[in-house]
Amino acid sequence: MVVNGVDIEVERKPIKNLHLAVYPPDGRVHVSAPQSYTDEQIKLFVLKKWIWLVQKRKETTSYIFQNEREYVSGEAHYYKGELYRLKVIRDNTYTFHVEIQGDYINVYVYERTTKENIANILWNWYKEQITPTIELYVAKWENILGVKVAEWTVQQMQSSWGKCHKDTGKIMFNLQLAKKPLNCIEYVVAHELTHLIEQNHTDKFRHILGTYLPGWQKIKEQLNEFPL
Ligand SMILES: [Zn+2]
Known part of the structure; x- marks a missing residue:
């Protein structure tokens, strides 16, 4: 309509x-x-x-x-559901790394690094951090649901938190999940693995998910309302 x-x-x-x-x-x-x-x-x-x-x-x-960012010091960035400030620390060595210090995400970069480079460094860091988290949840939910994931990846996705191909057993997770609270990340893992049993969002799908993750609807709302 x-x-x-x-x-x-x-x-x-x-x-x-x-x-x-x-x-x-x-x-x-x-x-x-x-x-x-x-x-x-x-x-x-x-x-x-x-x-x-x-x-x-x-x-x-x-x-x-519209997740537009300037990647400058002081900017707000979320990580696993917590709000941090970015601190860009430039020097004349060509090494870079990212670390959390208190309420700050410190990004150490070369002095003339571009905004695009800082963004890439940060996204790579998010990917490194989120991968073991997803790995744990995938193992947990494979057990709970009695399914097997053939292969999963974490990548930038435009319009969904995850995608599951039931026939191939392949799952993609949205890298943006790294910014979300852990219960939201787990919900997406549980949701996508449930698709290995039921392809569509049918009553059967909701029943399976509801059986093993009661209150998932609330977590889904939290996920969608949480800022990036
Ligand atoms: Zn779905």
């Missing part, structure tokens, strides 16, 4: 009330509606919430999607 030029996904389910949600990374709008509601009623509901919706889409896209 399209309202004021905005695509609205409508999903009818056995629920009592209408529910409107806006999701990253692109401000996708989703309405869950009771089965008896007509398109007209849903449209009216969306229009009533229009001001909220426009505001929410703006926030979602600016905080979560």
